[in-house]
Structures are given as structure tokens and as C-alpha cells.
Amino acid sequence: MKDQDTRSSFEARVLRPRSGGDGDDWAFVVLPPAASARLPRRGRTTVTASLNGHRFDRQLEPDGQKSHWLRIDRAQLEASGAAVGAVARFEIETTKEPEPAVPDDLAEALDAAPEARATWEATTTIARVDWIHWITSARQTKTRAKRIHDACDMLASGKKRVCCFDPSGFYSKAFSAPEADGDG
Secondary structure, X not given: OOOOOOOEEEEEEOEOEOOOOOOOOEEEEEOOHHHHHOOOOOOOEEEEEEEOOEEEXXXXXXXXXXXXXXXXXXXXXXHHOOOOOOEEEEEEEEOOOOOOOOOHHHHHHHHOOHHHHHHHHHOOHHHHHHHHHHHHOXXXXXXXXXXXXXXXXXXXXXXXXXXXXXXXXXXXXOOOOOOEOOOO
């Protein structure tokens, strides 16, 4: 079976988020539907991106509209010569999904539950990305703690995929691209 060609080239306006949230100066672009449709999944996806010829690796985030958005850090903006508000040239292609960083609270819970840890180790990288995405997408500390507890229970029972989680955010409207600042 031939691998799916996930490469896309497109032009898009570089946008500034209305509120950065983390204090960094960054920008983003929402992928055109055709570029996102070439990707293997609607959830988080790791790509090698090129912005005006400057290459970098990044994880695309789901936008809740069956597409994705790409965060562009200040260093990538400067290296590429791209400016917020201007149209830039993008190329993206999926790469091998790297092993995700396990949040400390989840790692501690897995260490305390050997059966859960065994199933965790037996899952695919993509499944682990989805488990982590489900846990870290909780907006409240109480919800996150419950999801960690539930994840350990499900994993301990042999469940390798998180159920009832839409990693695209389309059906639950859990995810969205940042809201663009009116100035670009």
C-alpha cells in the first residue's frame, strides 16, 4: 500500500492572535481546507513546515472546523522574513510522529498503576498523543484529575484508545484556532 502524499503548498495571511495568553509574541495561520484534507488525521498532527522557505517542525492543532492551524513563533517569523498581516508562502508535510512528552501528573498516575502503564507502553504513538490531548484539553483542574483517573482505569482494563474524545473538536466544539487580532 502506498503512503498518502501529505505535502501541500499554499499562500495565506499571517495572523496575530487577539490575546497571546502566554506573553510570547507569536502568530498563526489557518490551513486552507485543501491542505488540511491531505493530512492523515483531523487531530494534532506533527509536520515539517516551511514559511517563505524557512523550515521548522511543529505540531498542527485542530481548529474545530475539520481543519488545522499552525503556530508561528517569533523566531520563525524573523528567520522567514514574514510579517503579521502579510501573505506568506507555506509548505507542509507530515513527519513521523515523535513520542509525546508525558505530563508529570499523568506520568505519576501511570507509575502508580502498573496495569495501566503496561497498556500505555503497548499503544501506538498516535494513541498516546490522543490520550495526552484529551487530558490536557481539560479546562479545569478537577476535570483534568478525573480524566487522569479515568485514563488509568481504562488503560488498566486494556483499552488502548481513548473513547468518546473527538480530537478534531468538530463535534464537541472543544478546539478552535485563536481569534485573530483585527490588525492582522
